[in-house]
Amino acid sequence: MKKLTLFIVSDSIGETADLVAKAAASQFRQELKTVSMKRFSHVEEESQLEEIVFLAKRQDAIIIYTLVKSDMRKKIKEECAINTIQCIDLMGPIVDKIGTVLNEEPLEEPGLVRQLDDDYFRKIEAIEFAVKYDDGRDPRGVLKADIVLVGISRTSKTPLSQYLAHKRYKVANVPLVPEVDPPEELYMIDPNKCFGLVISPGKLNSIRRERLLTLGLKDDASYAKVARIEDEISHFKKVVSKIGCTIIDVTNRAVEETANVILSEISNRYK
Incomplete structure (x- = not known):
């Protein structure tokens, strides 16, 4: 039975990516036995991304990330490519599309969705x-x-x-x-x-x-x-x-x- 590890990487708490990953994994009958998840929250330094990709390579994991800063998304994508690690960007395409439609640059501030309002x-x-x-x-x-x-x-x-x-x-x-x-x-x-x-x-x-x-x-x-x-x-x-x-x-x-x-x-x- 093949086992799979998912790395959840976020510059906030990572709840969004975690929920999406669990929803996806639940579609497979053996997910409870074969799919494990590790969450890396509040990742704000490129050096942290390098360490995470290194660990992912050793564990043959897939990286799922929600990073609002474009330079951080670019960095993890490059690191994954260099190390032949599969990765999925949940945030970037949506932010880019909204920015294009609104003709506005995103704030790129982690955690805004959870601010007290x-x-x-x-x-x-x-x-x-x-x-x-x-x-x-x-x-x-x-x-x-x-x-x-x-x-x-x-x-x-x-x-x-x-x-x-x-x-x-x-x-x-x-x-x-x-x-x-x-x-x-x-x-x-x-x-x-x-x-x-x-x-x-x-x-x-x-x-x-x-x-x-x-x-x-x-x-x-x-x-x-x-x-x-x-x-x-x-x-x-x-x-x-x-x-x-x-x-x-x-x-x-x-x-x-x-x-x-x-x-x-x-x-x-x-x-």
């Missing part, structure tokens, strides 16, 4: 918001949120809130339990920003039983019984009907899929 701070603010107003701990967040999620226990409200927060949306989520009246704030919001999450009783029964076992408890507690789950779903339907919000069935959906449904709904409403 307004977009970054909006994401952090949204993440903090999702944590603060998770699981109905403070109903005042319902009135401040961009998106409100409601649902019974174990319908992925928290992970969905965090995923949407990374998309820069302030999300509050509220659990619905038959024995507890939902906060009045739920009936005061625009129903267009509220989404009810529902799941099939059978699927939820399986999820809750697994959860109980993980906690070291018996899986026959009332919490996991189908009759209890059906009561909770019935209560859920009454509440969301009163709110007038959209209901999304998350039974066979990953968090990302549910998030895409919500974002698509929002986008269509405000076109």
